[in-house]
Amino acid sequence: MLLSLFVVFTITGCSLIQQEYEYVAEEFMMDTFVKLKVYDADKAKAEEVAQKALDEFKRIELLTNRYAQEGTAEYAKSDVIKLNLAAGHSPVQVDKDVLAMLSLCKKYNKEFDGAFDVTIGPVVDLWGFGTEKKSVPSDEKLEERLELVDSNKMVLDEEKGTAYLVKEKMSLDLGGIAKGYATEQAAQLLRDDGIKKALINAGGNIYAIGEKDKNIPWMIGIQDPRNPDKIIGILKLKDQVAVTSGDYQRYFEVDGKRYHHILDPRTGKPASNMMSVTVVADNSALADILSTSFFVMGVEQSLAYIAEHPGVEAVFVTQDKRIIYSPGLEGVIELEKDGGYKIDQGR
Amino acid sequence: MTRGDKVLIGGVLIMALILLGVGYVQKNAQHNSGIAVIRAEGQIVREVELYLKENQELRIEGPLGTSVARIVEGRVQMVSSPCRDKICIKQGQISRSGQSIVCVPNEVSITIEAKGEVDEITR
Numbered sequence: 001m002l003l004s005l006f007v008v009f010t011i012t013g014c015s016l017i018q019q020e021y022e023y024v025a026e027e028f029m030m031d032t033f034v035k036l037k038v039y040d041a042d043k044a045k046a047e048e049v050a051q052k053a054l055d056e057f058k059r060i061e062l063l064t065n066r067y068a069q070e071g072t073a074e075y076a077k078s079d080v081i082k083l084n085l086a087a088g089h090s091p092v093q094v095d096k097d098v099l100a101m102l103s104l105c106k107k108y109n110k111e112f113d114g115a116f117d118v119t120i121g122p123v124v125d126l127w128g129f130g131t132e133k134k135s136v137p138s139d140e141k142l143e144e145r146l147e148l149v150d151s152n153k154m155v156l157d158e159e160k161g162t163a164y165l166v167k168e169k170m171s172l173d174l175g176g177i178a179k180g181y182a183t184e185q186a187a188q189l190l191r192d193d194g195i196k197k198a199l200i201n202a203g204g205n206i207y208a209i210g211e212k213d214k215n216i217p218w219m220i221g222i223q224d225p226r227n228p229d230k231i232i233g234i235l236k237l238k239d240q241v242a243v244t245s246g247d248y249q250r251y252f253e254v255d256g257k258r259y260h261h262i263l264d265p266r267t268g269k270p271a272s273n274m275m276s277v278t279v280v281a282d283n284s285a286l287a288d289i290l291s292t293s294f295f296v297m298g299v300e301q302s303l304a305y306i307a308e309h310p311g312v313e314a315v316f317v318t319q320d321k322r323i324i325y326s327p328g329l330e331g332v333i334e335l336e337k338d339g340g341y342k343i344d345q346g347r
Numbered sequence: 348m349t350r351g352d353k354v355l356i357g358g359v360l361i362m363a364l365i366l367l368g369v370g371y372v373q374k375n376a377q378h379n380s381g382i383a384v385i386r387a388e389g390q391i392v393r394e395v396e397l398y399l400k401e402n403q404e405l406r407i408e409g410p411l412g413t414s415v416a417r418i419v420e421g422r423v424q425m426v427s428s429p430c431r432d433k434i435c436i437k438q439g440q441i442s443r444s445g446q447s448i449v450c451v452p453n454e455v456s457i458t459i460e461a462k463g464e465v466d467e468i469t470r
Contacts, residue, residue: 028451035447035467201445204470212466221445223470229422229442234465242469249470278469 020197025050030061030179032203038190039197049193053186057202060182063095064174066121067130080172084121088168093161101174101181101285102156102163108289109151116293117265121171122148126268129261130175134252136259142268149265175261180243180288183207187284204244207284208237223248224339225275225317232323233315233335235280243287245295246276264296271296273319280313280329290314299324303346317341364393381444381459383423385416388454397421397442397459409453416448416457423457425450443468 023038023046034057040046066081068074075081079094086092094102105118122145128134137145153166165172179202187207190198197210199218208218217238221231225248235242247270251260264271277294281287290312294302299316306312306326315325315333324346325333335343381397387409395405397418404426405416412429422440425448435450445468447458 026447026449026456028449033447033449199466201467204468206467206469218467219465221443221465221468223468229440231443231465231468235469244469246470 021046023047023050025054027054027057029054029057030182030203032179033201034203035201036186037199038195040195045193046195049190049195052193053189053200056185056189057182060097060178060185063098064101064178066171066173080174083163083165084171087165087170091155091157091160091162091164094163096161097181097185099156099158099161099163101177102154102172103158104181104285104289105174105177106151106154106156108293112293112297114151114266115264115296116176116289117149117151118172118174118176119149119151119154119165119170120263120265121173122169123263123265123268124173124175124261125171127259127261127263129250134259136254137268146268149268176292177285177288179203179205181285183241183288184284204249205284205288206237206242208240208242211238222278222315223276230339231336232317232339232341233333235278235315235329236332236334237280240280240282241284241287242278242280243284243291244276244278245291247274248276262292262295273298275317275319277302277317278315280315280332282311286312299346316346381421381442381464383418384458384460386456386458397423407455409450409455411453414450414453414455423448423459425457428455429453 020039020041021043026033026035036050036053038046038050062074062077063079065074065078066084068078068081079098082092083094102118108116124130126137126141126145148167148170153170155164155166183200183202183205187200187209190209195209200207206220212218217236220235220237220242222233222235223244224230224232225246245262247258247260247262251258260270262271263269274295277291279287279291279294281290294314299318302314303326306314313326313328315323315329317323321341322344323335323341324344326346383395383397384391385393385405385407387407392407395418402419407414407416414425415427417424417426422442424440425435428435428450430450430452435448438448441448441459444459444464445466447456449456
């Protein structure tokens with residue numbers, strides 16, 4: 001999967017005295033492109049820490065990959081594959097980051113009454129997302145698989161460092177957190193090494209470290225869910241993340257009806273009221289979980305959650321072509337006026 | 348060829364590109380703000396302003412051969428590539444800053460960048 005690395009140095013020096021180097025590294029990982037832009041006065045350092053951050057992405061990818069082919073080195077390294085194989089049989093010793101991810105997922109599964117669930121694996125497989133063979137399953141089959149979706153039957157033992165899926169045929173799908181968690185880890189590595197300015201784009205998950213220039217924020221566009229050439233608006237971010245879940249990222253169509261990959265764990269079917277949800281927060285793993293959860297829960301319930309959690313904001317694009325954003329984004333978001341959407345500020 | 352010769356040739360090429368660029372700027376009043384930055388084997392080989400009415404074809408040399416990109420009305424698309432899977436061609440058209448087309452096997456990438464516009468796009 002890790003195929004290449006494009007490397008470029010440019011001098012972007014904004015003052016005459018101090019030169020600032022931009023190091024850009026790009027790599028295909030986690031089924032998407034991961035791009036890092038790291039800025040520092042020390043060229044060698046920027047390169048070194050960017051490489052370290054990419055290595056961290058690779059490590060998390062290997063641990064969470066559940067589509068590796070049997071017999072490959074990737075297959076042997078995946079904790080998620082080990083856990084899925086051992087379901088109903090025995091607990092598995094896992095990496096501390098895998099345990100941390102699962103523990104976070106369990107917490108939000110509870111918080112959102114099952115609207116977010118990493119034990120969704122059997123249902124994802126039934127739909128065929130992640131494979132070439134996608135199809136709409138029957139209700140009976142869905143019911144059968146939903147029996148296996150239950151985070152309460154995922155037992156974590158922090159002391160022993162183990163995780164256990166209690167029922168046979170249960171399986172994990174970390175698609176709703178792995179990229180966000182890896183982005184968070186990579187950003188922390190950059191920060192720990194003293195990087196004050198960087199931009200990470202992990203397939204549309206954005207992490208903005210610092211600001212673009214003195215008192216100038218990073219400008220992050222939000223993709224128009226129905227027109228890949230357009231954006232619906234711009235978010236001005238500083239030391240923040242923006243993560244989007246959309247019905248346009250992975251989907252297939254049957255008889256003109258769109259079936260996308262964001263499944264409601266309670267029904268096993270694609271969540272239906274939203275085109276996209278973009279979450280702004282200060283933690284990428286959390287934002288990843290929230291964007292998926294908000295997509296499933298809908299506008300009202302999500303806004304209620306946001307009202308009680310300072311530091312979390314969101315922009316919703318609904319199926320009936322409305323854009324709703326949380327009050328905290330006033331002054332942070334600039335929406336395109338003639339985008340064909342009706343704009344509301346949520347309460 | 349001495350090192351000095353190489354520097355001289357490189358310098359002349361860069362100057363030629365800059366002059367070409369200046370020519371385009373003068374020729375076209377109407378343009379959108381994007382710049383297509385073309386990289387091959389990790390180096391920037393060309394930067395093309397995306398004019399709405401300036402269509403052109405770019406030939407980019409990579410380790411496997413020539414990748415061909417087409418710019419039509421400010422949109423960039425890979426139309427031919429020596430790579431096996433043609434993922435770069437399947438990526439379709441890009442026109443917004445922050446978007447990119449990457450051909451991993453041929454080590455060619457096209458990224459749209461723009462000053463004063465968006466730095467990246469969340470999707």
